[in-house]
Structure formats: structure tokens, C-alpha cells
Amino acid sequence: MPTASTDLAGAMAGAWNAGEPERVIALAAQATPAQASDESVLLLLGLAQQATARLAQAVATFRRLAQRRPDVSAYWNNLAVVSRQAGDLAGAEQALLTALTLAPDDAELHYNLGLLHTQQRRWLPARQALLDAAQLDPHFIEARLQAAYACYVCGDNTRQEAMLSGAGDWPAQPAEQALVLSAMLSVQGNLDAALRTLAHAQLPDGAAAGGMRLRIAAQRVLLYERNNRIDAAQDELRQLPLAALDALPPDEQQARADGWRAHAALAMRSGAHAEADALYQRVLACAIDDESRASAAFGLASARDRQGRHPEAWQALQQAHAIQLDTARNVVPELLATDSRPLQVAGGNVARGTCADWKPLSSPGSRQSPVFVVGFPRSGTTLLEQMLDAHQDFRSMDERAYVHDLIEGMELVGQQYPEDLASLTQQDADQLRSVYRRMVGEVLPDLGGRRLVDKNPLNMLCLPMIMRLFPHARIILCLRHPCDVLLSCSMQPFRSPAFMVLCSSLQRLAQGYAGAFEQWYRDVEACAPQVLEWRYESVVDQFDAQVARLGQFLDIADTSPMTRFAEHARRKRFISTPSYAQVTEGVHRKAVGRWQHYREQFEPVLPLLRPWLDRFGYEA
Incomplete structure (x- = not known):
């Protein structure tokens, strides 16, 4: 025979299912002391209080429920959600951690913890919690979207792409989420999916x-x-x-x-x-x-x-x-220290002549290897990339960090970079190249027999890995007046938190510039790559002669398509770097010597840059 508590809970459930939270609260007010401690009554009351924005009351109700049944993770989750909505972030975190001890494989708990950390602007733990939720339930679209955004904020492009795989076919999203999703899809170059997301926004x-x-x-x-x-x-x-x-x-x-x-x-x-x-x-x-x-x-x-x-x-x-x-302070606080090195790549340099002592391995020839375009950011790498991509024998994959990913992969399996490059077996090297080609294939499934252009400026810090896997590759180092480079970096809204820190002052930038080239030339001395130095100012002043020089270095018989790169860039539409607009304009001198307008700001860092100004033959 039904008890009074079950009768009351049944009436409250009926009101809740009918969309009448106020009536649920009114019914609960009639409860006897015994009925008021019933789990179902407390749960429905808490939900109704939450639905009617009585958040303080909902917190008290769900706390009472969790204390009554501390073994039920869902009640701790309810308490966490309303605590977060009420602004008690510490209380919400404590409740979620308690829930996770009871149900560590509950994707929703990890998702709510990720949302909490997002609200706290603790982006690294937010990313991890949301990635955990998506791993536990790959069909949890909201978790994947929020995980992708946390990766976006953290500059984690690889995991962001993984989270957004197939996102163009996701169900319609609430408008606020649709705006976020469309922006991320656009950054990946998927304009059509971004526009569809907006068109279907709720x-x-x-x-x-x-x-x-x-x-x-x-x-x-x-x-x-x-x-x-x-x-x-x-x-x-x-x-x-x-x-x-x-x-x-x-x-x-x-x-x-x-x-x-x-x-x-x-x-x-x-x-x-x-x-x-x-x-x-x-x-x-x-x-x-x-x-x-x-x-x-x-x-x-x-x-x-x-x-x-x-x-x-x-x-x-x-x-x-x-x-x-x-923003960077909440993602990479350690990089705000004055002695930090935002551009430091895992591992150190190889010693002089080291590459010559590596065990010889079978490797692709020059024409079967990628053409690597490197240099400090804002040195003209995008201009060169578009020139090469305009030629029918080459394909660029836009800016990808795949070489950096290979280094991370080595370290994840316990190998030291660059020291353990020497001990790689033929199988190791083949496997690393296979991973690289698989990643390239996801971006350029129709590459075919064309030569890949891997343009990533900071691959200049990964030369030992490039030389171990592709020792015959042609590498082009882009150069530009160091002060123009630093000014251009300062004026770009980079998304990478490490770059946000690097570009926050000319002092940091100058230190990063000097450190990058010190490493580059040490590695060049150790590995003896085939390198062409490609100077932006020479391209501007002697365009045809420089294009012919480039063709000779890459064994290109007909270089004429490369002279029409601006037209090609306009047809291509999406270019991921900040130069997306400039490269559609062709070659001009507007960016040469621009730093002189800011000479007063540059005076303190000129001593840091002097060795490189002298080495490259630039005037200060």
C-alpha cells in the first residue's frame, strides 16, 4: 500500500513532468517531517528550486540529499551543478571530486568538472577533464565541443582537430555554441562546415x-x-x-x-x-x-x-x-617568469658533427622528401609557401606542427630527443615517417606524386628530427630584417599562449629570436643540411632573379607558375597564418623598413639583435 511519502513524491513528479516547478515547490511545502526527508521528494524539490533560479535553496536541498545518501554520485553531481550556478566554485569542485571517487568513469562528471574549470579560467585542467569526458563517451557532442574549445585556448591544435572530427555533421547547436564551433571550424580551413553550423544555429x-x-x-x-x-x-x-x-x-x-x-x-x-x-x-x-x-x-x-x-x-x-x-597566465603561468624560454623545444642541441656519426638508414631521396620552409615567424614563410603551392608539382598543407608531434611521440615512449635519434633502427625511422605521412594524408588525401611543402617557421628548432627522417630534404630558411620581423610579430594576435608571452615585449621577442638562431646554426653545423637562405628584401627587389634561384635549388624547370602566386592565393581562399590578406596582394615594399617608425621602442633591444644584424648584413 503506498505511503504518504510516495503519494507526495508521485504528485510532485506529476507536476514536474507537466512543467510546473512552482507547483512542485508548493507541494513540498506541505510535506510532513518524514516526507521532507524522502529522497524522491528532496530530489524533485531541488530540481524545481534550480529551475526557478532559487539557487541558494537548491544548494541547501542537494547538500542535504548528498549527506543523506553520500554513496550516490548523482546527488553530488546535482550539488556541484547548482553550486557552480550559484557562484560557489570551491564547493562545486569539492562535490564533483567526491562524485568522481564514486563513479570515476562517468563522462558527465568529467564534463561538469571541465565546465567548472573553464569558469575558473583554469584551462589546462579544463582541457584534461573535457578530453577525459570525450574519451569515455565519444558520442558526447557537448563534451567534444567544449574540449575542442579548451584545446583552442591552450593552443593544442592537434587535439582540437581530433575533437572536431566530423563536426560538420553534428546536430544543430544552440546559437552561442554554434558561434564558438564555427570559429574553430574556420580556423581549420573548413569554411563550408562553419557556415552550415551558423545556418542551423538554434x-x-x-x-x-x-x-x-x-x-x-x-x-x-x-x-x-x-x-x-x-x-x-x-x-x-x-x-x-x-x-x-x-x-x-x-x-x-x-x-x-x-x-x-x-x-x-x-x-x-x-x-x-x-x-x-x-x-x-x-x-x-x-x-x-x-x-x-x-x-x-x-x-x-x-x-x-x-x-x-x-x-x-x-x-x-x-x-x-x-x-x-x-589569458596566457591561466594556461602557461610558468612562461611569465623573466627567464622563461617560450620557444624552447623539448631536448637540447646535437653536438657538432653528430649527425655524421648516426647509423646510416635507408631514407627517401630529395624529390620524395618534403620541402621544409622554416624561419622565425613573420619572415616571409607564407609568401614562399604560396609561391610553391602555385606550382603544379607542389602541394602545401598549410601550417602544421607534425614534426613537433613526432618529437613529442618519441618522448611519450621514453626516448630522449635528440640524443636517441642516433639509436633509431630502420623500423623506428620507417614508423615515424609512416606516422608523419598518415597525418599529412588526413589533410592532403590527394597529394599523389606531388612534392609536399611543409611550411612551419618553428621547424627551424626541429632540424635534427628532419635530418634523421629526411636527410636529403631541401630546406629553405626565410630571412628578413630582424627588427621588421619583431615588429610584425608584435602586431599579430597569435592564438598560441606561448606566443602570447613571447610577443608581449620586444625584450622577450629579441631573446627568443637570438635563441632560435643560435640553436639553428648549431644544428646546421651538426647536421649539414641542404639549405637555401631566402631573403625577403631580395625577393622584393629582385623577384625574377630570386624565383630563378629557387627553381634551381628545387630542380624546377618551369618557375613561371610561382610568379602568379597572388592570383593562386586569392583562389585558394583560406590561408591559416596572419598573412592571409597580404599574400593576395603580390610583392611590394610596404613592409620593408617599417620598424624605423618605432625606432625609439627598438633602441633597448638593438644590442641583443646586433650579432644577427651583422651576420645577415642588415643595417640598424
Whole structure:
């Protein structure tokens, strides 16, 4: 025969299933002391309190329930969720850790822990918890999306791509998540999937839908601009009249800021730098997320630089880097130490002549090996990459960290890099090349017999690995005036937290530059690679002669397709590096000597750069 408690719980369950949380709470108020301690009554009451935003009461109810049944992980999870919603992050973490001791393989618990760490801006533990959730349940779409975003923030491109595998076919996402997902898909070069994600976004109810539509339109503008589809971006911008943005209510700051950023991006592309300047200032005045603010500050610096307002441009850069450092502090706090080395690759250098002592292994010939394009970032690597990619005999895979991944793979199995390169067996080397080719094949399934162009500037720090696997590879080192390189790095909104730290000051950048070239030349002396030094200024001044020199180095009979690289870049649309717009313009001198406008800021670091200025033959 049913008890009074079960009768009450049944009535409350009926009200809950009917979508009447207020009635659930009213029924619970009629409970006798015995009924009030019933598990089902407490659970339904807590859920109703949570649904009606009575968060403090819900916390108390779920705490009572968890204390009554401490062996039930779901009750600790309920307590954690409402505690997080109520702002008690420490209490939420404690409850989740308790739940995980009871159910360590529960994907939802790991997911909620990841969301908590995300709210705490503890990005590394957030990434791990969310990756754990996705591993436990590969079909848990929300976990994969949030894990991908945590990887995005941490600069973990490899795992981000893994989490987003097949994301173009995911079910429609709530609009806020759709914006995040589309941005990540675009970064991977998948514009079509990014646009589909936005097209299927589930809008919120009520008045909030209007602001979200504007945010989605702004995102489309930025996606098209980022893919060099300027006409499509202009068409989309017509859905975002400035008057409509100004008319938004005060609580729609993000929609207003997103719209202004879209207008500013196209103003920059059309040369309306003063207009872009004013728009970026308006964005920075909004209370919005750090990533949008940093992007606006970098845009403002660029707009002011183009107007010749160099001191004000430098001020905007300092603001941009300060915002980015806040992000980096939560991901790589150890790199903020003054003696940190953000560019340090695992392992050290090989000693002089070491490569000659390696046991000979069978390896691909020059034409079967990738062409490696290296150099300090912003030295003209993207320009060269697009020139090679324009030739029918070559294919570029955009910027990938696959050589770095191979080094990490060695260390994961207990091998030391670079010391254990000497003891690699033929099977080891073949397996590493197989892993490399498999990763390349996922990006370029139609490579066929064409020669791969592996352009990653910081592969200059991985020369021993390149030489062990591809000893006959042709390697091109891109050079440019060190001060122009450092200025260009300073003006880019890099996503990598390590690069955020590196570029936060000219002092750090100069130290990183010097350290990178010291390592490069030590490794060159040890490994004796086939290297062509490719100087940006010479390409600008003697384009045809330099193209002929490049063709001779790579055994290319007809170099004429490479001279049409700008046209090729416009057709290609997506280019992952910050130079995506510049390479569509062809070769020009606008970027040569640009650092002289900021000479006052460079004076303190010129002594650090002097050895490299002298070595490369540049004037200070």
C-alpha cells in the first residue's frame, strides 16, 4: 500500500513532468517531517528550486540529499551543478571530486568538472577533464565541443582537430555554441562546415533572438573576410547596418561589439583606416570577452599604424598584449617568469658533427622528401609557401606542427630527443615517417606524386628530427630584417599562449629570436643540411632573379607558375597564418623598413639583435 511519502513524491513528479516547478515547490511545502526527508521528494524539490533560479535553496536541498545518501554520485553531481550556478566554485569542485571517487568513469562528471574549470579560467585542467569526458563517451557532442574549445585556448591544435572530427555533421547547436564551433571550424580551413553550423544555429527565445541574429551575421562577415571572399563579406555586412547596432538595448553589448568588429575588418580591407580606428575604439569600450577585446586592440594598432599614428599604435599594442597575457597566465603561468624560454623545444642541441656519426638508414631521396620552409615567424614563410603551392608539382598543407608531434611521440615512449635519434633502427625511422605521412594524408588525401611543402617557421628548432627522417630534404630558411620581423610579430594576435608571452615585449621577442638562431646554426653545423637562405628584401627587389634561384635549388624547370602566386592565393581562399590578406596582394615594399617608425621602442633591444644584424648584413 503506498505511503504518504510516495503519494507526495508521485504528485510532485506529476507536476514536474507537466512543467510546473512552482507547483512542485508548493507541494513540498506541505510535506510532513518524514516526507521532507524522502529522497524522491528532496530530489524533485531541488530540481524545481534550480529551475526557478532559487539557487541558494537548491544548494541547501542537494547538500542535504548528498549527506543523506553520500554513496550516490548523482546527488553530488546535482550539488556541484547548482553550486557552480550559484557562484560557489570551491564547493562545486569539492562535490564533483567526491562524485568522481564514486563513479570515476562517468563522462558527465568529467564534463561538469571541465565546465567548472573553464569558469575558473583554469584551462589546462579544463582541457584534461573535457578530453577525459570525450574519451569515455565519444558520442558526447557537448563534451567534444567544449574540449575542442579548451584545446583552442591552450593552443593544442592537434587535439582540437581530433575533437572536431566530423563536426560538420553534428546536430544543430544552440546559437552561442554554434558561434564558438564555427570559429574553430574556420580556423581549420573548413569554411563550408562553419557556415552550415551558423545556418542551423538554434536561436534563443524572445527578444534575445534579435541580438543573436546580428552576432551570427557578424560572424559570417568575419569568416568570409578571413577566407578572402570580400564580395560575400560585403553582402553579409548589409544585414548589419550601424544604425541597427546602435539601437540595440544596453544588455546586448556582445552583439554590438561583434557587429562593429565586422564593420572594422572590412573598413581595413578597403583602406578606410580612420573609420576602422573609430570602430575598434567603440569595441574596446564595451564590456565583452577578452579574446574580442584583444582582437580589437590589435586591429586598432594596425589602423593607427596605417594612418601614420605610430605612438598611438604602440599604445594600442601594449593594451592588446596586456589582455593576452591575462589569458596566457591561466594556461602557461610558468612562461611569465623573466627567464622563461617560450620557444624552447623539448631536448637540447646535437653536438657538432653528430649527425655524421648516426647509423646510416635507408631514407627517401630529395624529390620524395618534403620541402621544409622554416624561419622565425613573420619572415616571409607564407609568401614562399604560396609561391610553391602555385606550382603544379607542389602541394602545401598549410601550417602544421607534425614534426613537433613526432618529437613529442618519441618522448611519450621514453626516448630522449635528440640524443636517441642516433639509436633509431630502420623500423623506428620507417614508423615515424609512416606516422608523419598518415597525418599529412588526413589533410592532403590527394597529394599523389606531388612534392609536399611543409611550411612551419618553428621547424627551424626541429632540424635534427628532419635530418634523421629526411636527410636529403631541401630546406629553405626565410630571412628578413630582424627588427621588421619583431615588429610584425608584435602586431599579430597569435592564438598560441606561448606566443602570447613571447610577443608581449620586444625584450622577450629579441631573446627568443637570438635563441632560435643560435640553436639553428648549431644544428646546421651538426647536421649539414641542404639549405637555401631566402631573403625577403631580395625577393622584393629582385623577384625574377630570386624565383630563378629557387627553381634551381628545387630542380624546377618551369618557375613561371610561382610568379602568379597572388592570383593562386586569392583562389585558394583560406590561408591559416596572419598573412592571409597580404599574400593576395603580390610583392611590394610596404613592409620593408617599417620598424624605423618605432625606432625609439627598438633602441633597448638593438644590442641583443646586433650579432644577427651583422651576420645577415642588415643595417640598424
